[in-house]
Amino acid sequence: xxxxxxxxxxxxxxxxxxxxxxxxxxxxxxxxxxxxxxxxxxxxxxxxxxxxxxxxxxxxxxxxxxxxxxxxxxxxxxxxxxxxxxxxxxxxxxxxxxxxxxxxxxxxxxxxxxxxxxxxxxxxxxxxxxxxxxxxxxxxxxxxxxxxxxxxxxxxxxxxxxxxxxxxxxxxxxxxxxxxxxxxxxxxxxxxxxxxxxxxxxxxxxxxxxxxxxxxxxxxxxxxxxxxxxxxxxxxxxxxxxxxxxxxxxxxxxxxxxxxxxxxxxxxxxxxxxxxxxxxxxxxxxxxxxxxxxxxxxxxxxxxxxxxxxxxxxxxxxxxxxxxxxxxxxxxxxxxxxxxxxxxxxxxxxxxxxxxxxxxxxxxxxxxxxxxxxxxxxxxxxxxxxxxxxxxxxxxxxxxxxxxxxxxxxxxxxxxxxxxxxxxxxxxxxxxxxxxxxxxxxxxxxxxxxxxxxxxxxxxxxxxxxxxxxxxxxxxxxxxxxxxxxxxxxxxxxxxxxxxxxxxxxxxxxxxxxxxxxxxx
Amino acid sequence: xxxxxxxxxxxxxxxxxxxxxxxxxxxxxxxxxxxxxxxxxxxxxxxxxxxxxxxxxxxxxxxxxxxxxxxxxxxx
Numbered sequence: 001x002x003x004x005x006x007x008x009x010x011x012x013x014x015x016x017x018x019x020x021x022x023x024x025x026x027x028x029x030x031x032x033x034x035x036x037x038x039x040x041x042x043x044x045x046x047x048x049x050x051x052x053x054x055x056x057x058x059x060x061x062x063x064x065x066x067x068x069x070x071x072x073x074x075x076x077x078x079x080x081x082x083x084x085x086x087x088x089x090x091x092x093x094x095x096x097x098x099x100x101x102x103x104x105x106x107x108x109x110x111x112x113x114x115x116x117x118x119x120x121x122x123x124x125x126x127x128x129x130x131x132x133x134x135x136x137x138x139x140x141x142x143x144x145x146x147x148x149x150x151x152x153x154x155x156x157x158x159x160x161x162x163x164x165x166x167x168x169x170x171x172x173x174x175x176x177x178x179x180x181x182x183x184x185x186x187x188x189x190x191x192x193x194x195x196x197x198x199x200x201x202x203x204x205x206x207x208x209x210x211x212x213x214x215x216x217x218x219x220x221x222x223x224x225x226x227x228x229x230x231x232x233x234x235x236x237x238x239x240x241x242x243x244x245x246x247x248x249x250x251x252x253x254x255x256x257x258x259x260x261x262x263x264x265x266x267x268x269x270x271x272x273x274x275x276x277x278x279x280x281x282x283x284x285x286x287x288x289x290x291x292x293x294x295x296x297x298x299x300x301x302x303x304x305x306x307x308x309x310x311x312x313x314x315x316x317x318x319x320x321x322x323x324x325x326x327x328x329x330x331x332x333x334x335x336x337x338x339x340x341x342x343x344x345x346x347x348x349x350x351x352x353x354x355x356x357x358x359x360x361x362x363x364x365x366x367x368x369x370x371x372x373x374x375x376x377x378x379x380x381x382x383x384x385x386x387x388x389x390x391x392x393x394x395x396x397x398x399x400x401x402x403x404x405x406x407x408x409x410x411x412x413x414x415x416x417x418x419x420x421x422x423x424x425x426x427x428x429x430x431x432x433x434x435x436x437x438x439x440x441x442x443x444x445x446x447x448x449x450x451x452x453x454x455x456x457x458x459x460x461x462x463x464x465x466x467x468x469x470x471x472x473x474x475x476x477x478x479x480x481x482x483x484x485x486x487x488x489x490x491x492x493x494x495x496x497x498x499x500x501x502x503x504x505x506x507x508x509x510x511x512x513x514x515x516x517x518x519x520x521x
Numbered sequence: 522x523x524x525x526x527x528x529x530x531x532x533x534x535x536x537x538x539x540x541x542x543x544x545x546x547x548x549x550x551x552x553x554x555x556x557x558x559x560x561x562x563x564x565x566x567x568x569x570x571x572x573x574x575x576x577x578x579x580x581x582x583x584x585x586x587x588x589x590x591x592x593x594x595x596x597x
Contacts, residue, residue: 075597083548086590087555090583094562231597232544235537243544244536251551276569276579283579286586290593454525468529 005151009331016335017165020184020342024169024177034374037174038106038354040271044179049268049277050284052182054292055189055343056264057085059139063193063296063340064146067320068313070300073239074228077300078293079246082231085289088255093282095510096260096427097269101278103507105270106358108263108423115426115508116500117434118363123441124422125359127415128263132352133385134411136345137392143341144393146314151334159393162338166346167386171379175271175354178346185339186288192336193295196317199324200302213305220308228301249476253483254413257420264351349389353382413475414452417483418444425490427510436494444486448478548594556587 031037069077105111109128113121144158169177204210214228227233235242259265259282272278303316306323310316321333357377362369369377418441425432425440453459454468455478469477559580568578575581 078597082590082593083552086586087552090555090559090586093579093583094559094566098566229597231594232541232548234541235533243541243548247544247548247551274569279567280579280582283582283586287582290586290589454523465523466526468525 005330005334006327008328009334012328012331013335013338016184016188016339020181020339021165021169023184024173024181027177027180028169028172028174031172031174031176031375033371034357034369034378035371036176037375037378038267038271038350038358040174040176040179040268042271043273044176044268044271044277044281045273046277046280046284048179048183049272049281050288051186052179052268052343052347053089053265053281053285054288055182055186055340056268056347057344058189058292058296058340059143059344063189063337064314064317066293066296067300067303067317068315070297070313071304071310071316072313073241074230074233075293075297075301076231076233076239076241076246078297079231079241079250081289081292081296083246084250084255085259086286087251088259089282089286089289091256092260093279093286096423097266097278097282098275099427099508099510100266100270101272101275106267107355108261108266109355109359111508112422112426112437113363115505116422116432116437119438120422120434120441121359121363123438124415124419125355127419127445129352129355129360131411131415132264132348132355133388134392136348136352136385136389137396139341139345139348140389140393141396145397155397156394159390162341162345163386163390163393166342166349167383170346170349171382171386174378175267175350178350179268179271181346182343185343188332188339189336189343190288190291190295192333192339193299195325195329195332196299196320197295197302199329200299200306200320203324204302204305210302210305214301217304217308228304245474245476249480253417253420253479254476257416257423257479257483261416261419261423263355264347267351267354268347345389349382349385352385353378356381356385413479414448414482415441415445417448417479417481418442418486421483421486421490425487425494426508429494430505430509431494431499432490433494433497433500435497436490436492439493440486440488440490443489444482447485448482451478451481545594549591552587552591552594556584556591559583559587 033041035041066077066080100108100111103111103114105114107125109121109125112124140159140163141155143162144153144155147153147158148155169181173180201207201210204213211229215225217223218225218228227237232243232246233239233241235244269278269281272281299320300313300316303310303320307316307319310319321330325333357374361377361381362374366373421444422437422441426437451468454465455474457467460467468474562580564578564580567580567583572578
């Protein structure tokens, strides 16, 4: 695609970058306290938070990767944005997010200490911090690598420029800058991908033309007719998305764990201007999510219909843009790709800094820290994390080929299931106690790690066993079993040990309609 | 082979027996169940205080998001 970019394309990209940076720095002038920095002074409107939720969730590599997966495996990858997001966002909007917002917490681990104990808080905060800190480096490197492949840009320069751009406005404006720049990024991302959809479909003669071509490709490749356009695939499918993993692993465990327990996601709704705005942001995000597979996955199918011979699915989206987009609009797609990348990196940077500052520094080192001092701490931690992310990105580049990607893709599945067990029992079951939560969480993580080992070829080959799971990348299944073990341990241990005092858990547990309507409760 | 392999194989074979039509119904039941729950939520939890405008009630927008999902999973 490199050779086909014109000066106009680069100008469009520069305009976007300058606008984002300017907005971020302008917002930064109004930040005076730690509350402003971490929670945007609880002033964010629902529409901005909702768009930020969507922008944060879709990274630069996701745009290319989802299009690529749709090209290789079909529309079933759309499950990750549909049933893997919308139901959990709606449940989160009406049950979990209002409780978190009312409590005025800064982080999800903070809720865990109030509901359970400091052990549960420290364990969850540690898991999230390790994941986020490593993920920052991975995101920077993976995107730089993609920019190198797609546009021929230097990898090291891409890492440094992206980190520099994101770092400047995140350092200056904290959550508010992250959310408002995400709004621009979300609009640019949707606009750029929508363009690919419209131009691609009109080139194929509409949806009917695309489906006709896909049926021909399916017949030529020996794939069951209709599989590439179906969301529900059988258990023995060759794709990584059988219905069992999608329903039990994604829809029922990973998705709720992500939308109600991921600090990078939930934090922006904690900064909403009212409880209603916090709820509305999730519903608005859910509505937008319905659109995402249409504009990100369907272009992968269009590429399949137009270029069925591509060896690498990740070339599908760039090929489509390169072949069909006129001058100037290619720059818009490039801006959409970079917007998606920046919106994820800034959110994880800000969320990781919030955890370090609040769950570690303020909790264990300086509980009396003033709000003004916490602003200084927040900015310092953000700068340190940024340097760490750059160094780790270069380290990942050196470690390539040693399975680093597989390890970090699976890392989140290790603790997402147990984290969901903690959240569900904590918010919905009064009898759950700290002892049960702490042991249940660690037990669940241990099970996920054990299952990973039993699926790892080098481990099973050494033991002379078959891998435990037959699907490629079985992370959806780790999370299901880890969740089930975790919740069982929490229930059994909580019932066998004394409950938490009623006055401690008041306002921390969701009350059903009947109980709420009862004035004596 | 460990006992876990046998349990896994048993579950896999069991789930292979479920027809895809029934699976689709399962997906739809999940979404319809959620839609019913949303529609039964009290207005005090879904609309801003003192608001009488129907479009300010989040129930409608949540139902719309779920309605689109039901349509998508019915046809794809």
